[in-house]
Amino acid sequence: MHSSDTRKKFDFNEFFAKVKKILLQIITHSKTKKIVLYTLLTVFAALMFFPFYWLLISALQRSEDLTTLPPNFFPLRITFNNFITVLQESKLLRYLANSLIVTSISVVCTLFVTILAAFALTKLKVPGRTIIIAIMLTLIILPSELLIVTNYSTIIQLGLQDNLAALILPFVGSVYYVLILRNSFLVSSDKIYAAARIDGASNWRYLWRVLVPQSKPTIIAIVLFNALASWNSFLWPMLVIKTDENKTLPFGLLTFVGDDDRMKIELTMAASLIALIPMLILFLTTRKFLIKAISRGGSKG
Amino acid sequence: MKNTKFEKFWDNIFPKIRPWxxxxxxxxxxxxxxxxxxxxxxSLAFMQDYNRLTGNYNGIGWGNFEGIFKSRDFKNAILNSSLYAVMVVPIGLVISLFFASLLNKRLKGTxxxxxxxxxxxxxxxxxxxxVWRFMFNGNYGVLNSILSIFGVDKIKWLEDSRYSLTTIVxxxxxxxxxxxxxxxxxxMQSINKKYYIIARMDNASSFQMFKxxxxxxxxxxxxxLMFLNLISSFKVFDELQVFFGGPGPYSNLYTIVWYIYEQMRTGIYGVGYAAAASIVLFVFVLSATLLLVLIRKVWLNRGKRLVRSKRNA
Structure with missing residues (x-):
């Protein structure tokens, strides 16, 4: 009875007029406009970030607290036991080590091979250079899935099945990185090259002492992209790796899911969080570089 | 800069083969x-009934392509990739455009x-x-509990074949x-600021300036971006494995890459089908790329024509 009385007194027209007035003020007033922008940004950033938050709090809770309804948005009981259990009872450390080995060797080998090639294609006289570059430009359109069908049997023939080398070798000769490096090397003046050669510097010395330091931003970008691609690679390891000992992280994480759907959520979350940490560190330390590299690549197409 | 003997030898004896x-x-x-x-x-794509173990095959022809286009799973893959692209590409781009214009305001703390x-x-x-799989969980996932506030019944995101495409999308x-x-x-940041200054002098609203x-x-x-996203929608694989442990709850969510992967793993005759499917994927990517080049050309010409017509008027 009492509540219905208050509802009758509420004047909708007046309410809407007020809302309209406030909205108009918000749009015209620059300070409130700023507040609205910040609120929008915060809300959307929170939406994008939510899965990471959920990962963190799920990894920090006991399993019985994860299946409550409604779920705990702000966990009260926090435990670090999940991390200890995961590290002790699973092969997570092994997967982590494999991933680190594969990623670092892949980055070093790829950089070495592509830098040498890009140097030869910019500063040295290679007969048939235009043909080589034309072939390379055709190769970058090819989807990597076209290659895996045959690369799979090549790896078997080389006897590299279930070997970490199989995760590195097919990606060392990256046409894409050579083309990017070549673009960056072309910017470096040929006069410096001529001067260095006249001063008696060998090509080798010029390349590593002058050209490579000059192209540092490009090289860092390539290291980042290569590390990301190698770390997150999933389909290819699933094809060529057979035993548990040689799995890399993404593939290894799958072992946390049993045959049926009864996966241990808190352990899976803890393992996923550990798997994310190296790339998170890489991202946070090189954020500006990464964003710049992507925007440069994207706008050039 | 002193050169070692080895380096001098290198420079003098190998000038011809050095680049190689x-x-x-x-x-x-x-x-x-x-x-x-x-x-x-x-070549594998055109070898019919190629046997992985013996290397024998039954003549050259279009058999593998006929085979995959008859296969229910491959048709399903093309349908799914198209549906996925139709939803993900425009929605993703509109949201990204909105985000980008918010970030472009250059507020503090961006x-x-x-x-x-x-x-x-x-x-x-x-x-x-x-994490997404846990959030999508039908019984105690956070997504369903948020939706239940709005009175939506529990949705089996991962088990119900009617919702599995939405989940992936x-x-x-x-x-x-x-x-x-x-x-x-x-x-956005590379657009010349002059345009906005002039537009503001003409009292243009911010929506008009955007448009x-x-x-x-x-x-x-x-x-x-449309084309890059389009190409990647043919390649959906990882999330299928993580969410469903396969191509959807009832094998209803094949994608081309999943099809290739499955053909490579099953049977000794799958390689030919996998090769044919990867050629089809390549044809899609190639035609998308060619279309992109064409559209870009038309668009740039349109701009030039606009400028020319304004100048003449």
Missing amino acids: LFLSPFILFVLVFSVYPVLRSI AIYQTAFFLPLVTSTVAIGF IYGIWSSIPFSTIVLLSA KITLPMMMPTIII
């Missing part, structure tokens, strides 16, 4: 792992927001996919946003 020494590791790897596979995949926005870029689908939009936003943001300046100037970038 620099190039040879790269050429070796490209030949073995890129050029040969392309040729081999093309670095923190950028970090939150761009984090999905570096995370492996498998690791973050497990939601994840696809979330994961495509960071890349598109970064690219759009940089395109008449920002959007047309960014169209080339938007077109590129």
Whole structure:
């Protein structure tokens, strides 16, 4: 009875007029406009970030607290036991080590091979250079899935099945990185090259002492992209790796899911969080570089 | 700079073959792992009933292509990829455009927001996919409990075949946003500020400025992103494995890449089908790329024509 009385007194027209007035003020007033922008940004950033938050709090809770309804948005009981259990009872450390080995060797080998090639294609006289570059430009359109069908049997023939080398070798000769490096090397003046050669510097010395330091931003970008691609690679390891000992992280994480759907959520979350940490560190330390590299690549197409 | 004896020898004796020494590791790897596979995949696609173990095959022809286009799973794959692309590409781009224009306001502290926005870029689908799988859980997932506030009944995101495509689409939009936003943001920042100053003098509203300046100037970038996202929608694989442990709850969510993967793993005759399917994928990517080049050309010409007509008038 009492509540219905208050509802009758509420004047909708007046309410809407007020809302309209406030909205108009918000749009015209620059300070409130700023507040609205910040609120929008915060809300959307929170939406994008939510899965990471959920990962963190799920990894920090006991399993019985994860299946409550409604779920705990702000966990009260926090435990670090999940991390200890995961590290002790699973092969997570092994997967982590494999991933680190594969990623670092892949980055070093790829950089070495592509830098040498890009140097030869910019500063040295290679007969048939235009043909080589034309072939390379055709190769970058090819989807990597076209290659895996045959690369799979090549790896078997080389006897590299279930070997970490199989995760590195097919990606060392990256046409894409050579083309990017070549673009960056072309910017470096040929006069410096001529001067260095006249001063008696060998090509080798010029390349590593002058050209490579000059192209540092490009090289860092390539290291980042290569590390990301190698770390997150999933389909290819699933094809060529057979035993548990040689799995890399993404593939290894799958072992946390049993045959049926009864996966241990808190352990899976803890393992996923550990798997994310190296790339998170890489991202946070090189954020500006990464964003710049992507925007440069994207706008050039 | 002093040269060692070895370096001098190197410089004098090998001027002719020197470039090839620099190039040879790269050429070796490209030949073995890129050029040969392309040729081999093309020839495998036309070898009928190729036996992986013996290497025998039953003549050259279109048999593999006929086979995959008759297969229910492959048709399903093309349908799914198209549906996925139709939903993820436009929705993802509109949201990214909105995000980019918010970030473009150059407010203080955007670095923190950028970090939150761009984090999905570096995370492996498998690791973050497990969180999504938990959030999508039909019984105690956070998504259903949020939806229940609005009176929506429990949805079996992962088990019900009617919702599984939506599940993948939601994840696809979330994961495509960071890349598109970064690219759009940089395109926005490279627009000459003069246009906006002049527009403001003419009392243009910010919506008018967005429609008449920002959007047309960014169209080339938007077109590129559309095609990049389109191509990646044919390649959905990781999230299927993580969410469903297979191509959807009732094998209803095949994608072309999943089909290729499955053909390679099953049976001794699958290789031919896998090769044929990868050729089809290549044809899709190639035609998308050609279309992109064409559209870009038309768009740029249109701009030139507009300028010319304005000048003449």
